Amino acid sequence: MADLLKKLGSLPVVVGCLFITTLYVSVCNLAFPEGSALHVSTYTVTLFGKYLCYALLALAVDLVWGYCGILSLGHGAFFALGGYAMGMYLMRQIGDRGVYGNPELPDFMVFLNWDALPWYWAGSDSFIWMMIMVVAAPGLLAYIFGSMAFRSRVSGVYLSIMTQAVTYAFMLAFFRNEMGFGGNNGLTDFKDILGFSLQSNTTRIALFAATATFLAIGFAICHFIVNSKMGRVVTAIRDSENRVRFIGYKPENYKVWIFVVSAMLAGIAGALYVPQVGIINPGEFSPLNSIEMVVWVAIGGRGSLYGAIIGAIVVSYAKTRFTAIMPEAWLYALGGLFVLVTLLLPKGIAGFFPTIAARFNQKKLAEVKS
Amino acid sequence: MLRIFCLTFSILLASFSVQADEFSGLVNQLPSKSLRNITPLLEKIAAHPDERTKTVLTEILNGDLYYKKNNKQVVSIRKHPDGDYQLTDVLTGDSLGVASKSSMKKIRTSNRIRSTIRGLIAQLDLTHKDAQVRLAAVKQILDDPDKQSIALLKTLASQEQDTDVAELMETAIGVNQLKRGNTDEQLAAAKQLRESLEPAVRNAMVNQLSLLDEIEKTELTAAEKKLKAELTSAIDKIKQKRSIYEFIENMFFGLSLGSVLLLAAIGLAITFGVMGVINMAHGEMIMLGAYTTYVIQLMFPQWIDYSLFIAIPAAFLVSGFVGVLIERGVIRFLKGRPLETLLATFGISLILQQLVRTIFSPLNRTVAAPEWMSGSWQINPIFSITFNRLYIIIFALTVFFALLAFMKRSSLGLHVRAVAQNREMARALSVRSDRVDAITFGLGSGIAGIAGVVLSQLTNVGPNLGQSYIIDSFLVVVFGGVGNLWGTLVAAMSLGSINKFLEPLTGSVLANIIVLVGLVLFIQKRPKGLFPQKGRSAD
Numbered sequence: 082m083a084d085l086l087k088k089l090g091s092l093p094v095v096v097g098c099l100f101i102t103t104l105y106v107s108v109c110n111l112a113f114p115e116g117s118a119l120h121v122s123t124y125t126v127t128l129f130g131k132y133l134c135y136a137l138l139a140l141a142v143d144l145v146w147g148y149c150g151i152l153s154l155g156h157g158a159f160f161a162l163g164g165y166a167m168g169m170y171l172m173r174q175i176g177d178r179g180v181y182g183n184p185e186l187p188d189f190m191v192f193l194n195w196d197a198l199p200w201y202w203a204g205s206d207s208f209i210w211m212m213i214m215v216v217a218a219p220g221l222l223a224y225i226f227g228s229m230a231f232r233s234r235v236s237g238v239y240l241s242i243m244t245q246a247v248t249y250a251f252m253l254a255f256f257r258n259e260m261g262f263g264g265n266n267g268l269t270d271f272k273d274i275l276g277f278s279l280q281s282n283t284t285r286i287a288l289f290a291a292t293a294t295f296l297a298i299g300f301a302i303c304h305f306i307v308n309s310k311m312g313r314v315v316t317a318i319r320d321s322e323n324r325v326r327f328i329g330y331k332p333e334n335y336k337v338w339i340f341v342v343s344a345m346l347a348g349i350a351g352a353l354y355v356p357q358v359g360i361i362n363p364g365e366f367s368p369l370n371s372i373e374m375v376v377w378v379a380i381g382g383r384g385s386l387y388g389a390i391i392g393a394i395v396v397s398y399a400k401t402r403f404t405a406i407m408p409e410a411w412l413y414a415l416g417g418l419f420v421l422v423t424l425l426l427p428k429g430i431a432g433f434f435p436t437i438a439a440r441f442n443q444k445k446l447a448e449v450k451s
Numbered sequence: 452m453l454r455i456f457c458l459t460f461s462i463l464l465a466s467f468s469v470q471a472d473e474f475s476g477l478v479n480q481l482p483s484k485s486l487r488n489i490t491p492l493l494e495k496i497a498a499h500p501d502e503r504t505k506t507v508l509t510e511i512l513n514g515d516l517y518y519k520k521n522n523k524q525v526v527s528i529r530k531h532p533d534g535d536y537q538l539t540d541v542l543t544g545d546s547l548g549v550a551s552k553s554s555m556k557k558i559r560t561s562n563r564i565r566s567t568i569r570g571l572i573a574q575l576d577l578t579h580k581d582a583q584v585r586l587a588a589v590k591q592i593l594d595d596p597d598k599q600s601i602a603l604l605k606t607l608a609s610q611e612q613d614t615d616v617a618e619l620m621e622t623a624i625g626v627n628q629l630k631r632g633n634t635d636e637q638l639a640a641a642k643q644l645r646e647s648l649e650p651a652v653r654n655a656m657v658n659q660l661s662l663l664d665e666i667e668k669t670e671l672t673a674a675e676k677k678l679k680a681e682l683t684s685a686i687d688k689i690k691q692k693r694s695i696y697e698f699i700e701n702m703f704f705g706l707s708l709g710s711v712l713l714l715a716a717i718g719l720a721i722t723f724g725v726m727g728v729i730n731m732a733h734g735e736m737i738m739l740g741a742y743t744t745y746v747i748q749l750m751f752p753q754w755i756d757y758s759l760f761i762a763i764p765a766a767f768l769v770s771g772f773v774g775v776l777i778e779r780g781v782i783r784f785l786k787g788r789p790l791e792t793l794l795a796t797f798g799i800s801l802i803l804q805q806l807v808r809t810i811f812s813p814l815n816r817t818v819a820a821p822e823w824m825s826g827s828w829q830i831n832p833i834f835s836i837t838f839n840r841l842y843i844i845i846f847a848l849t850v851f852f853a854l855l856a857f858m859k860r861s862s863l864g865l866h867v868r869a870v871a872q873n874r875e876m877a878r879a880l881s882v883r884s885d886r887v888d889a890i891t892f893g894l895g896s897g898i899a900g901i902a903g904v905v906l907s908q909l910t911n912v913g914p915n916l917g918q919s920y921i922i923d924s925f926l927v928v929v930f931g932g933v934g935n936l937w938g939t940l941v942a943a944m945s946l947g948s949i950n951k952f953l954e955p956l957t958g959s960v961l962a963n964i965i966v967l968v969g970l971v972l973f974i975q976k977r978p979k980g981l982f983p984q985k986g987r988s989a990d
Contacts, residue, residue, distance in 0.1 A: 152790045152793070226971075229972070229975040230975060232975075233976065233978050235978045237789060238729050238790070239929060239974065239978065241793060242925045242929060243974060246967050246971055247967075247971060249967065250963075250964050250967040250968055253964050254964050256960070257960055257961070369918075372797055375794065376794070409805070409808075412802070412805035412808075413802055415798070415801055416797075416799060416801030416805065417798065419794050419795055419797055419798020420781060420795045420798040420799060420802075423792075423795040424781065424785070427791065
């Protein structure tokens, strides 16, 4: 039984599951007519696409928290930066179909009486350049913040509070109209991506497939990192940073490196999220969002990659259901989950089954002995 | 028939007004006077010692005084939202219902009469028995001096008893001289006014200087040159003085913001700094304190002025009790696992917020400010201290020093410090560490509750009240150095001041961002804060 559980989180199983889901969703959405029992509505496709983005994000959080012990309460900032990069590209794709019909400037800039694009919007109409920005912007932020924080050995709770302060500062900044990112309203009213309409079913399915693919790739990357020699050092840093340092490694370099990789994954998740949801606004930077991400990982099981994916999907699904049925109860449920999981399930869902399996095995062993 | 009726009515009215007091008699004569002979009557009204004179005169001046066509009763009117007019008896202040304009006639005035009335009102105020009213009247003249009122001021200035009022009168006369006098008079006025901080003085000087600059294109006389030099130096002097006061004002605002930060953070300095527990629900303890204030005010609506004195201990007890519950129920099981504590207490904060939303609705509530908190202390024309800010600074410092004394002098404080330094050793010396933990956590939470009472006086009370302070509070504690109460004081005050000094330059949001980023950078340089605790440790 324990062997079976071990296989549950292995690379082929996770990738296979994702492949089957994608196949199922696309066939059922496109092949079966609406009203058929097997039909999957476009709404559901988008919803599940959103969950998969969250799963990728949870993977990024798990990589730093579960394997390196860095509790980042600011991963929302990386996610939102990736999202804004994608949003900028989509904004430029609107062209002259905006309310003001200006082919160069997005609507909000016309509204603010700007006459040219600010310098940081340069190249925002090139898909490739913006996709580079999707990973480069969060990566750069993570590199700057990480190299400063880890070099000066800020760790533990201090680091968590500082990451929270950073995302809070970003939120305040992006709320300002002068920043040139749409202020309060953010970027929205997107029309199409790479020439395909965002409203069409096929594009939505394609986006879903892309998300699933990136999740699979992200999982593979994390799996590879965690099982590599570098990954072992990272795990050792989580368990005792000073000992690693005394042995002769430089923990800060490993930490910066894993932090940057994680930020890039979060950025990709954000970029996949925006075209499916259709909006990106400064609310994504709010500290509460970042903390919710940590909850996914805590509930799914930190230190286990498939656990993070399960946690993100389960909690997001619960949120969708709860907020629809009893919106009042969601925060009670979320808060209660925080408390109960930390008190009773320190290893989350993924840690729950192996514990039971181990107990089961021990009992068997005891029986055999007697 | 109608005429007879009117006649009897007016006789009736006349007999009525004989019975009424003298002042009403004067006012009731208003409808019967023509434009030409109304002035003596107005002067009579103004000279009357009755308190209603000013209302009557102002109503005439604004063109709001009418009389009813049917009974010549004098009324003041206000436009009603429905399009009709709301009538008020000027003599009694009673409401007389709504009527259309056609049933009334205006008491007519001309430009000359209006200027007479203005003079009369000014004189009334300038000779009022309350010095504050006199001061306000002089201020009005200062902003817009006219010949008539200045003449009035000149006669009154010598008799004025109150030094403040007399000084302001001199200033007003000086400003008028600067505006209208000949060059020598202007020079004298400029010399006299160089110490004044009144905005009107500065405006008059700048105007005069720019006039001189215009003339310069042609030619200046020697006297005008002298005047110009004098004005320039006077303006510089005033500017210098103003910048000093601006600095003091920013400092004061900074300190008052710092006090709010101090109150919000000081409870955290106990739970996080001394105990090492990350309490993300700290903001909700503040919120509970604020809601306690609200509830207490609901319970005693007749004692708004004193309810704060009940609210402070009540908020301490409510938040402290919830704090003890959290410590006993959750935190003690998570000892030595700071990240888990952070998550669990964050969950608690969500539950508390939602609880408050369910009980009190998600809308913001307003807590009334007591009488003695409002108002301000005007030190000079450009600088005043508002009482609520002043009280908050004093209160925050009181709480701080009380807490400091508790930690340093009481035996319980000794136990708290002992457990924080070395739990095992303290236990070996028969300190009941579990109880100390609960009490310490309750104390920190209770102080957060007190902070909530103060915050309820500054902002609206809502479920998200605490959330907006939690990041700031943590940064204050970390910036000051964990476990150091003095550090928290210095950190709160300096962060408050930096914020307020940046605000005029950058706007409040950007100031906030700059402070946040600055702090993050500072902590990179000195991870242990301003005043790090001494000692060595390795894990």
